[in-house]
Amino acid sequence: MRPTHRRQLRRVLTAAVATALVGATVALVATPAEAAARITVRNDRGGNQADSTYQTKLTLSGTGFQVVRGGFGGVYVMFGWVKDANSGSWKPSKGGHTGDDYRYIPDAENADANKGYLKFVAFPGSSTAADANAVLSASGGFSVDLTIPGPVFTSVDRDGTAHEVDCRKVTCGVITIGAHGVINGANETFTPVRFGNVYGDSAPPSSTPDPSPNADNDSTTGGSTTGGAAPGPGATDGSAPPSSPVVPTKRAGKPTLTVDRDTATPGHALAFTSSGLTPGEQVLAILDDGIVAIGPMVAGVSGEVAGLIQLPVDLAAGTHELRLTGAASGTAVTELFPVRSAETSTATPASDTTTDGGWGAPQAFLAFAALVFAGALVAVILRLLRRRRAPRKPQTTVPAAGVAP
Incomplete structure (x- = not known):
């Protein structure tokens, strides 16, 4: 193979590999940050x-x-x-x-x-x-x-x-x-x-x-x-x-708290009801040591409260406590309830999930395809180079009839 041809072939090989690698790189970084x-x-x-x-x-x-x-x-x-x-x-x-x-x-x-x-x-x-x-x-x-x-x-x-x-x-x-x-x-x-x-000097609409x-x-x-x-x-x-606070009336009876145990699953909303609180007072609902809290809720005319509290998705299975506390009276009522473990975890760590703006399956496929193409192209060109470098067999000249070798 002539030196000129070899140089041209090397240039073609270099350009092809560079093109394939650029394609793979674009597939990896084309998605904006x-x-x-x-x-x-x-x-x-x-x-x-x-x-x-x-x-x-x-x-x-x-x-x-x-x-x-x-x-x-x-x-x-x-x-x-x-x-x-x-x-x-x-x-x-x-x-x-x-x-x-x-x-x-x-x-x-x-x-x-x-x-x-x-x-x-x-x-x-x-x-x-x-x-x-x-x-x-x-x-x-x-x-x-x-x-x-x-x-x-x-x-x-x-x-x-x-x-x-x-x-x-x-x-x-x-x-x-x-x-x-x-x-x-x-x-x-x-x-x-x-x-x-x-x-300024004027109150916003519907405000005091x-x-x-x-x-x-x-x-x-x-x-x-x-x-x-x-x-x-x-x-x-x-x-x-309001211009004056609501004055709670007398407590409606002995406070009680009931938890809907069918909803006591990590990641779900726990339903609860309570009665016997002071009508009109603000009530806070607190799970365990305060890992979740909601409120204030206002007790009804009969001292009743109903609500939902979201249980953390990583809440451990076992016995937990829900506590309701009246802000004005200081009345506290608690309920112990069992939490069963979730059959399957519904929370997926963000780092393990494909998100908008991330590197998804299409980009991965394009990058893989580009690399495979580059490898195949290199193999073909190297095979051609080996063939060109192989020595040629000497040609045998057949003498004409009647002529001594």
Whole structure:
């Protein structure tokens, strides 16, 4: 084979291999990187503050959240305080716990009983989507309204202890975490919200002043990083606090609490009913040492309360305790109940699930096909080179008839 031909063949081989490798690389990285989860806050006047005197409804727009199609749970969106927004040490994925590292205003986790203080955004196709306030879009976006009762709220620690949070002294804002006990660091955010004079001298529609209006509009704000409690007095129906608190009447009898044990499965909503509480008082429901809490619920005219509390998906099988506590009377009633283990785990770790914006089966197939093609092409060209380099057999000249060799 001539040197010129060999050089040309080598150039063809190099170009073919490079083309195949580029194709494989494109298949691997063609999908754009996921944007970080982010929350945008807007009030009904177009700003991003909450009012220091009146209840404020904030419209929250989320973008860049991780989507797990058909995954259990989704995202909780709530208002509260975090211990260290800049380092992110408050996050559940980094070991953060309710009461110690972050506090928030609790609320019912299903859309039917929700008062607006906490919102549940489900993954598309999730078994929990029916209870959600919204569903994540394919690109990881959502929009919900969140009610802020004022700059002061009461949270509930893991041990059931009530704790007051004053957002005029600490930085409060919108918190998002994985829902239903599923920890997901990609969807943990904290977006600070300042308090100020949003409505001026005129009250917003259907609102009345807080019985303890703030003397000033001071607030401390911090930088945005990636993220129960009870609302202000009388704000249990989603409206602004009334001018005077409701005075509970006498307790209706001996308190009782009944748990629907058929619903006592990890990841499911546990149903419960109670009677004999003080009519009209606020009641908190707390599971074990505060791993889940909802409220406040308002006892009916006969001292009755009914509710649903979401059991964490990783809740251990065995005996657990549900405790109801009246905020005004201090009445507490408990019920022990067994939790059976789930037959199959419905929670899929986000790292093991194909999500929107990730490397799925089509990209993997294209990359594999490109590499196979490159290997086959190299083998064919090397085979041709070996054939060209093989020595030629000497030609035998046959003498003409009658001519001596």
